[in-house]
Amino acid sequence: MKSIETTFEKELKDEIALLPIVELKANSVVLMENSYVKEIPILLEGIIKVRKTDESGKEIILYQIYPGESCILSITACLNDKQCNAEAYVEKTSKLVMIPANKVKLWMEKYSSWKQYVYNHYYERFDELLGLIDAIAFKHVDLRLLNKLKEHQLKQGNEIEITHQILAKEIGTAREVISRLLKQLEKENFIILERGIIKIIRTL
Amino acid sequence: MKSIETTFEKELKDEIALLPIVELKANSVVLMENSYVKEIPILLEGIIKVRKTDESGKEIILYQIYPGESCILSITACLNDKQCNAEAYVEKTSKLVMIPANKVKLWMEKYSSWKQYVYNHYYERFDELLGLIDAIAFKHVDLRLLNKLKEHQLKQGNEIEITHQILAKEIGTAREVISRLLKQLEKENFIILERGIIKIIRTL
DNA sequence: TTGACATGGTGACGTACGTCACGATCATTA
DNA sequence: TAATGATCGTGACGTACGTCACCATGTCAA
Structure with missing residues (x-):
């Protein structure tokens, strides 16, 4: 708008x-x-x-x-x-x-x-x-997480400042679920996790 | 309205x-x-x-x-x-x-x-x-089904004319799930099932 | 410096529910 | 009357994901 x-x-x-x-x-x-x-x-x-x-x-x-x-x-x-x-x-x-x-x-x-x-x-x-x-x-939670990350990327760039907890609430699930999925994405070299920060290093 | x-x-x-x-x-x-x-x-x-x-x-x-x-x-x-x-x-x-x-x-x-x-x-x-x-x-599907039945009851009375398939689509799940839950409700004497009809015989 | 919180990693476990695969009835039309 | 399609019942199975229970850090204020 x-x-x-x-x-x-x-x-x-x-x-x-x-x-x-x-x-x-x-x-x-x-x-x-x-x-x-x-x-x-x-x-x-x-x-x-x-x-x-x-x-x-x-x-x-x-x-x-x-x-x-x-x-x-x-x-x-x-x-x-x-x-x-x-x-x-x-x-x-x-x-x-x-x-x-x-x-x-x-x-x-x-x-x-x-x-x-x-x-x-x-x-x-x-x-x-x-x-x-x-x-x-x-949609499954993993896909929704990907979309949410892309959404944040559009607004904040490749270094997203957000906690797992807030992401979980945005999506409507539990923190542990998000933490696990993010860890998975890190293992697959899409992102790097830091406290309060998610760095995107490959196209999601 | x-x-x-x-x-x-x-x-x-x-x-x-x-x-x-x-x-x-x-x-x-x-x-x-x-x-x-x-x-x-x-x-x-x-x-x-x-x-x-x-x-x-x-x-x-x-x-x-x-x-x-x-x-x-x-x-x-x-x-x-x-x-x-x-x-x-x-x-x-x-x-x-x-x-x-x-x-x-x-x-x-x-x-x-x-x-x-x-x-x-x-x-x-x-x-x-x-x-x-x-x-x-x-909400879990069982609760949503109950609410949906009540909703239909308000509009059609205790004898609801509807198929399991349509109910499933209204709720957004699979027909089998609805059939099973309805059967359960029948066993618990809340409803009687007939082809295309659900009769409510006890307050849901 | 020392708690007190906030954040996040991870294993274990249960279960709601989606899916496949049948068969059994009923209803409608050829 | 046979055949075709709609409706429904039910077992078996897999799995996504919610929950609990910890522990390990980092951060900030007292």
């Missing part, structure tokens, strides 16, 4: 410029499950992850929000005056603009660029969720 | 009344994966299922569309001029109104009841998809 600068028309950017910028520390919860939504975040810096947690504490990452993007689940809850059905938290310290819920509705009428922004989010997130369903329904 | 009668304002109902009604036979594909969307269906009678199919032919039902409802994936594709990323087909012979894609966009501005209808679909379908992810990520 595009940056706020190029996406929105001038008057909308002016309105947004008037809104407060919030800085959140790592692991802060942006949006709680089953709560009503009063503000919609647009992410300026950092990463937000949206997760679903099981009663037993197992969790899976539904999708990630990058700078310039917003949280479609919040927007949906807001447009319908309903609760939200997943949890969003910031992975690294992040900066966000918080938009009051009532503006979100207003802007849908007032600014066609906002409307298009929301429509686009619906498309992209649906696509991601369908991809996730496809993955967990049909 | 509600019926078209009560949901829409008069002028919109009048517009819809002018559109052709199509009757589709069982297993017709309403909407193909990766195709551009020219018409949005509103279902009048019957059932539409939206599915994702694996290369190997395995499939899972994403959600079902009942009378009065529409297909949010079509709408999303349409609002973004993009292809659709799943396949919809009719389960039983069904009647639908087909709305030209350009009207869908127009109506978002013109009729607030239509806008609300679409917003509501987004909320409901997201909720269902998140529920599905939760289920396939965390």
